Amino acid sequence: MEFTLTGLRVVREVAERGTFSAAAESLGYTQSAVSRQIAAVEKTAGAAVFERRRDGAVPTTAGRVILRHAAAVLDEMDAVERELRGLPMETGHVRLGVIPSAGAVVLPRTLTILRRTHPGITVTSREGSTPALTRSIRAGTIDVAVLAAVPPFRAPDTDKPALHVETLTERDLCVAVPTTDPLAENDSVHVDELAGRRWIASRSSGEEPLLGVWPGLPERPEIVHVARDWLTKLQLVAAGCGLTTVPASMTAAMPANVRVLSVRGGPQERRRLIVAHLPGRQSEPVARVLAALRAATRQD
Template sequence: MDFTDVSLAGLRVVREVAERGTFTAAAASLGYTQSAVSRQVAAVERAAGVPVFERRREGVRLTTAGRVILRHAAAVLDEIDAADRELRDLPDETGTVRLGTFPSAGAVLLPRALTALRRTNPSITVVTRDGGTPVLVRALRAGSIDLAVLGSEPPFRPPDAETPALVTDTLTERNLCVAVPSTHPLADNDSIHVDDLRGQRWIAGRTSGDEPQLGVWPGLEGRPDVAHIARDWLAKLRLVAAGCGLTTVPAVIAAAAPAGVRVLAVRGGPEERRRVVVAHLPRPLPETALRVVEALRAAATQTGAS
């Protein structure tokens, strides 16, 4: 292995361990697990071909080679940090932000955010892709997107179990709703009771495990009568408009319901809360990405009020 293959993350870990004196203290400072710190140090040592630290009962101490590595690592990291600070202070910053979203966010939230962003920050270019949470989280970890808008449901766990943990910011949290055909008897009400959902026909999607997912109201007794399976949320709503059944929808896309569909709140039973969060890697966001987050937050607030 060539030492030029060492990552910036590895150099940062070496610097932190050298400063803190133990792997445990460095892990706490960086927000990593101790095993993650050990893996980063081991990768640097493999690349260097020599030990970086002398392990002792009371902690660690840099070897002679480790002191050489730390000296150059500090210079590299200082230059990177200085460039980051300088770029973040540039006025009227332009650039491209790569944004991933869960599919239904593209119905209302994303168009509203991009419309506002073109007005307030026309120099920022946003490129988007959609996907489920596992796909978007892997893209974040790989560095192929900068931000991810994700749907989340109780108990609202982190998007993945990797370290360091992703940073998440809640954009909106609202109750799950039900879309019904406008010709359905339930459509005459502004809201419906959960008991009214028993015995209804449903339009659902599927998870990667091929089990029905979003579409059937959670917690209903017995086996649901799933009449149609559709992966695309718009296809599900079109089937609702055609009178083929009911489907659950996040409140954030209620404004995008097509003609022939009513989106209703559900009373009774446990609340079915759903969050929309924006996630990113645990590092300072550039100004362009911060402006995109602000636009998403404003769009979520507007959507919640409409």
């Protein structure tokens, strides 16, 4: 049994990107080239490596075994290439702040990318609200922060100098429902169908609005559970205890028995995921982290 390095790289890229087309774009290959590489790996393995689904490609049991060992092999070969080319190992420490929703999907993806491309860079992370992380940037206790922004998309604060802000994603707010709910039979829900529903929300404070209830409902919402932790909220949804709003970027982190629906009708509810840092030239490690964040959010 003999796998090629190219085949292993393609398998890893498909697993990380979620689709053959996204992996092809990332690698600079055609989609047919990616398919040929996967077919060759599957022929060598004697088993399917990915389950082709309507929503993407998911590693099979054999695929997960290959991925587990491929990671070590490819990392070693990358190190060999760097040493042969005489490239020094780039090192550094970056302090990254993330809002909770970004911590569920974007942070793991970013760290996976960095571990492959710049293993010498150490990232430590801290979770917090957008206002708290903005203050941390100003205080110099973190270098970069992934924040949330809502219309009219103002700057995170009004202090000077203005923070450098870059939009990573801009997508519609969605609603998470249990798969046992009749609403889950469709890909979307009309805003009128959300009336009279029970909601799972995060506690509001002086600096953050209530999170988890669809904005602008023509009634006083019935909030049956209050939880700040995303895992708690989503497991309560899965148990049929209510609905909650979620950013579209969190779709990949949903439990198996939770469905994410877009919402039709009413005003459009757009949400941005932004990255912010102090103005001025950034260190090379910070620049590498920013590049990894961009790559991680392009996977959606």
